[in-house]
Amino acid sequence: MEVTRRQFLNLGAASTGVLGGSALGFDLAMAKQVKQHLRIEGATVSHSVCPYCAVGCSLLAYTKKASNGKVELLQIEGNPDSPVNEGTLCPKGATSLELAVSRRRVPSPLYRAPGAKEWKRVSWEFTLDKLARNIKASRDRTFLTKDADGNIVNRCEGIAFAGGAAFSSEEGYLATKLMRGLGVVHIEQQARV
Numbered sequence: 001m002e003v004t005r006r007q008f009l010n011l012g013a014a015s016t017g018v019l020g021g022s023a024l025g026f027d028l029a030m031a032k033q034v035k036q037h038l039r040i041e042g043a044t045v046s047h048s049v050c051p052y053c054a055v056g057c058s059l060l061a062y063t064k065k066a067s068n069g070k071v072e073l074l075q076i077e078g079n080p081d082s083p084v085n086e087g088t089l090c091p092k093g094a095t096s097l098e099l100a101v102s103r104r105r106v107p108s109p110l111y112r113a114p115g116a117k118e119w120k121r122v123s124w125e126f127t128l129d130k131l132a133r134n135i136k137a138s139r140d141r142t143f144l145t146k147d148a149d150g151n152i153v154n155r156c157e158g159i160a161f162a163g164g165a166a167f168s169s170e171e172g173y174l175a176t177k178l179m180r181g182l183g184v185v186h187i188e189q190q191a192r193v
């Protein structure tokens, strides 16, 4: 008989009420049966870190080879051994599985031209080219060599940059170098937001 996790919990609660089955209040044979059907049984456990914010909660990711030979990501949960999150995750981190497996995930860049109503799928070449052109145009338009008092400032006031918590230290260093090189002064990191 197939028993879902929900049915098992309901059964355990009901058994506790009538003090039947065992001293724990539920049928251990039933518990063993449920264990045999855990999705993550036999899965490989890998350690990771939540990419969403600077708290850096530790994650456990469960993967298993499917019958078609592909490795499937089955589950992501908080790592109970982590001194940072002790197995807990906030609602955002608890949905991190969706980052990899959601059917609603956008698989390529989308572009909506000025005045257009629809987004259209575009290549990464197009996207990077467009980004570079827009950055140059904004910088050329808003670059300031002197402030109102005549002080030399050489800064670009028309672009702001916000780094993500998934940045490594090296990526953060590189991004800051690039932005400072462009004269961008409005630089922020999600860790401080």
Ligand code: SF4
Pocket: 050, 051, 052, 053, 054, 055, 056, 057, 085, 088, 089, 090, 091, 092, 093, 094
């Ligand atoms: S689980 Fe929540 S608090 Fe922890 S790192 Fe992720 S987003 Fe931040």
